[in-house]
Amino acid sequence: MNDAALEVRSLSIDYVGRNSTVRSLDGADLVVQPGEIVGVVGESGSGKSTLAAAIGRILPTSAERSGGDVTIFGRSVFGLDDRSIRGLRRKEIGFVFQNPISTLDPTKRIGKQMRDALAGTGADIGDMLRSVGLADPKRVLSAYPHQLSGGMAQRVAIAIAMARKPRLLVADEPTASLDRTVQATIMELLVQMSRADNTALVIFTHDLRAVAQYCDRVVVMYGGRPVEDASCSQIFDSPLHPYSQGLLAAAVGVEDQGDQLKPIPGAPPVLHGTSIGCSFAPRCTFADDTCRQERPEMRDVAAQMVACHHAERFTERITDLIAARMPDQTEATGA
Ligand SMILES: Nc1ncnc2c1ncn2[C@@H]1O[C@H](COP(=O)(O)OP(=O)(O)OP(=O)(O)O)[C@@H](O)[C@H]1O
Ligand SMILES: [Mg+2]
Known part of the structure; x- marks a missing residue:
């Protein structure tokens, strides 16, 4: 394989x-296939940025790996020497971060930065800029980063990240610092460019709605590890983890109540070592002694992966919900 x-x-x-x-990160597992587009969602502090940085081994010096590994196209990221990891980053991985203006060098014009970034790729800078929707490359190339809008700077950052045709693109909150009006177009751009190049794309975000719209799969993180991993339709129609159910309710709340997000009561955990039980237990209305004492591992429940001792309960509830909806559907179709 x-x-x-x-x-x-x-x-x-x-x-x-x-x-x-x-x-x-507390025993995180994640597999992404070539060309796949995966959204990783979770509240602040769930470990998204740490996981994004671990993928390229660009963690801060205070970060220590106490177990596990990351492999990219079969190569162990933590097993490589410094030169090889630099080569892997250059050839295989692209990064897009939250704040595009601060990821660009403030002292150099965009043209100089792009020429440096694209050196040896054979890519045409004007074409690259046009491909990310910057219709006036001349103006952009002569500008300094602070002279660009956040959306334009992110387009430049995407052009730089994609110039070497990475086989894996990691985007950590790529639209969070941008104006609401440009968030969707930047998300679309990332997805469209990744699909065109068959680049695997992992987007770390708070925005469950955007993920549902643009990704093939959703991974929900909590307490430093994925707790549910399923297709978008599964997460929306039948979230099995109580935390995913809460996130979804909050996302639906955005539509119902303007910008008022309905938060899940309580705060996410700050862990100091391996969590013994389920780290969501203190906030979960379904938690019992098993949840507090035994760590739930990811397992297949109704063809989606979930780390919850009681996930079966929710499949029954969902089957009931669907059954309850059936008479209406029968009426509506006149059958
Ligand atoms: N440089 C650091 N030093 C100490 N603790 C950190 C550092 N960076 C992150 N943490 C802690 O690690 C945990 C995970 O943080 P991380 O930034 O990965 O979460 P996140 O999901 O990206 O959050 P956000 O949505 O706010 O960006 C949190 O408890 C956070 O406080
Ligand atoms: Mg983060």
Whole structure:
């Protein structure tokens, strides 16, 4: 079988401080196939940025790996020497970050930065800029980063990231710092460019709605690891993890109540080591002693992967919900 674009296995990362250690990834698993488009969602602090940085081994120096590994097209990211990891980053992985203006060098014009980034690729800078929707390349090339809008700067960052035709693109909150009006177009651009080049794309975001619209698959993170991994339609029609159900309710709340997000009561955990039970248990209305004492591992329930001891309960509830809807549908179709 061909190698996966990305394989994260039991990855644990701790931030080691003088007085305390924070576990930001707690045995995270994630597999992304070539060309696949995956959205990773989760509240603030769930470990999204740490996972994004671990993929390219661009973690801060205070981060320590206490277990697990990341492989990209079969090559162990943590097993490579410094030169090889630089080569892997240059050839195989592209990154797009939250704040495009700060990821560009403020002291150099865009033209200089693009020429440096694209050196040796044979890519035409004007074509690259036009392909990311910048119709006036001349004006952009002579500008400094601060002279661009956030949306334009992100388009430049995407052009730079895609110039080497990476087989894996990692985007950490690529639209979070942008104006609402341009968020959707930037998301569309990322997805459309990745599809055109058959690049595997992993988007880390808070925005479940955008993920549902643009991704093939959704991975829901909580407490430093994925707790549900399913297709978009599965997550929307039948979220099995109580946390996914809460996130979905919050996302629906956006539509119903203007910008008022209906938060899940309680706060996400700050871990200091491996979580013993389910890290969502303190906020979960269904939690019992098993949840507090036994760590739920990812398992297949009704053809979606979920880390919840009681997921079966929700498949029954969902079957009931669908059954309850049936008479209406029968009436509506006149059958
Ligand atoms: N440099 C750091 N030093 C210490 N702790 C950190 C550092 N970066 C992240 N953490 C902690 O690690 C955990 C995971 O953080 P991370 O930034 O990966 O989450 P996130 O899902 O990206 O959050 P957000 O949605 O706010 O971007 C949190 O508890 C966070 O406080
Ligand atoms: Mg983050």
